[in-house]
Amino acid sequence: MSPNPDGRPAEEVAAEAQAIRSDDAPVHGGRVLAYVYDSGVPGLAEAARSALASFGEVNALDPTVFPSVRRMENDLVGWGLDLLGGGAGSCGAVTSGGTESCILAVLAAREHWRGRGGTGTPSLIMPVTAHAAFVKAAHLLGVRVVTLPVDPGTMRVRPEDVRDALDAEGSAAALVVASAPSYAHGVVDPVAEIAALAADRGVPCHSDACIGGLVLPYLRRQGRAVPDFDLSVPGVRSLSVDLHKYGYAPKGASLLLFSDAEYRRGTYFTYSSWPGYPVVNTTLQSTKSAGPMAAAWTVLQMLGDTGFDRAAARAIAATDRIVAAVDGIDGLRVATAPDTTLVAVVADGDEEAGGIDPFVLTDRMKARGWIIQPQPSCGDLPRTVHLTVQPTSLDTADEFVADLAAAAAECRALPWAQADPGLLAAAADLDAATLDDDTVSALLAFAGLSGEGSGRLPEDAAPIQALIEALPADLRNRLLAGFFSVLFTARRADGDGPPQGGDADPADD
Ligand SMILES: Cc1ncc(COP(=O)(O)O)c(C=O)c1O
Known part of the structure; x- marks a missing residue:
């Protein structure tokens, strides 16, 4: 049954849709360096949205x-x-x-x-x-x-x-x-x-x-x-x-x-x-x-070749600025010189040697209003932070690199994120293929991935990133699927299922 059997006026629904969006990461403005691609060209996004709607x-x-x-x-x-x-x-x-x-x-x-x-x-x-x-x-x-x-x-x-x-x-x-x-x-x-x-x-x-x-x-x-x-x-x-x-x-x-x-x-x-x-x-x-x-x-019609050329020039100028700044921050370096506008930032040295943990850095940058993307280690490739640099990044590059340096300074006083040893020991005895949903839910709650008004990762997600990184791949995949399964447990009219949004408490499910 519809949550509003008799329907609602358009303005009211639109207002609620905007309110639902209010916790989303911003898609414009240059503070989100993954997921979004902001040209910064005045009027472009509006025209594209209008075409999206009319077609x-x-x-x-x-x-x-x-x-x-x-x-x-x-x-x-x-x-x-x-x-x-x-x-x-x-x-x-x-x-x-x-x-x-x-x-x-x-x-x-x-x-x-x-x-x-x-x-x-x-x-x-x-x-x-x-x-x-x-x-x-x-x-x-x-x-x-x-x-x-x-x-x-x-x-x-x-x-x-x-x-x-x-x-x-x-x-x-x-x-x-x-x-x-x-x-x-x-x-x-x-x-x-x-x-x-x-x-x-x-x-x-x-x-x-x-x-x-x-x-x-x-x-x-x-x-x-x-x-x-x-x-x-x-x-x-x-x-x-x-x-x-x-x-x-x-x-x-x-x-x-x-x-x-x-x-x-x-x-x-x-x-x-x-x-x-x-x-x-x-x-x-x-x-x-x-x-x-x-x-x-x-x-395409609005930008033409000249517009794409200018957008690429702005994004690469921002990339150059960020790459130079990263290489100048003690404990950080760029994983490898990028061919384009994507940057992977890695610790320069291990924890002992003063290297900065990319996972902790991600959290410290989030606290400063930047969304950057942690990438777990993979075989002999180390954990990194991913940056999708965009034309609008040129407008925010100075602020970004200043905040990155300040966040890195904070990180130097913090330990690297480690997976909870107790959880890892417990995980060693688990067979991902035979795990039932209740055990997966319990593990998620223990790992901090459910409960307490969540539906999102906690502010300090580095320990969770470290845990995900350390688990065997089959168990990791089972837990990740379990996490999303909990997120997408719909609330039904009879009250079954978790409340949605910020109040969700999937562990109670
Ligand atoms: C190189 C590459 N291939 C494929 C994809 C998948 O694209 P999508 O997320 O649009 O499905 C991506 C996404 O980032 C990508 O970077």
Whole structure:
């Protein structure tokens, strides 16, 4: 039953929707250095929102009924191909986001592999730094992932490791993925070498430019050294680039570009043997809103090449400023020189040597009103803080680096975050596969991830980050899923389920 069976006036509902949002991180203003991409261009976000709203009900399922969809999608894809090395016959699609683009890229490769006579389970070869979306794609599509380490100095995959993996996989290899750049460290893998090795063995390469694809071409035009990464690289058969990241569009839009229509065909789904309309889907969704595409199209029209160039120049200027400042703060350094506008900050030395814990730093920055993103250690790659630097970061860079230095000074007097030894000892006896929901809830409460008016991480989240980092991966994943399962336990009309928002007490559930 609806919480308001007789409905409510629009203004009242809108006011409540705004009130619900009041605890959200701000999406503009340069104080959030992950999740959001703020161009800072006056009027741009408003125009995009207006397009989002006015096309929200247009159904991009059928471009013959809604020809606006065809026009806007072809404009966006055409621009992407011009910018990102598309040759004769290249093509693409607008998808709902990076993950959908990555899933479809893996689907294209799997179908191509099957078309070449592949049998059994195909494999996807990727650096450990490639986005989790590819692991999700492999999980959904019955593909086996072969993960390669990266050079701990450069954070890039080594071509010889790709070659060895390709040789070991032989005819099972269906796709090689390279990042341009990686989310975690902001560096571009050696795409040209990797794609050549793959092409020699008849294996396609996907260049994942979801986050950097609309920045790197402009940095190159500005005279920066940018490694080859786009569709012009021989062997790159597909490339993903997100419009809702550095395309400054509202969420829900990405481009998946292909070298040729033959390769793209594997992503199309058609079905006409049921009594309803013949279904033709070019992406995972069927009925889909034209809103995000219209918003992205609006941004493209308004900014033009000059606007994107200026946005990239501002974001990279802010990045340079932040990188220089980080390297000047005792106990911190940049993990590796980034190729673009993503920065990973790491401790310079361990706790004994005066290194600063990235997890504690994240909390101290949060107390100063900045949202930066902790990234756990992974194998021999250390824990870091991720910064997605944006054009508006240039306006806030001086304040940011001053606060970073002050937060670092505070951190020097604080111990590094450690996982609770008692909890770790208890965890050692647990088998993630057989844990029931009650045990997961109890563990979450013990770890401080539920109870006490939560629904969010506590202000000092470093101990929780350290715990998550220290747990075995299967148990970690079970607890993370359990946490979200608790967050998304709906309150029902009969009063069952936790109260929502700031008062939620999932432990009482
Ligand atoms: C390199 C890369 N690939 C894929 C993705 C997944 O994109 P999305 O979050 O839009 O699904 C991201 C997201 O940050 C990314 O950085």
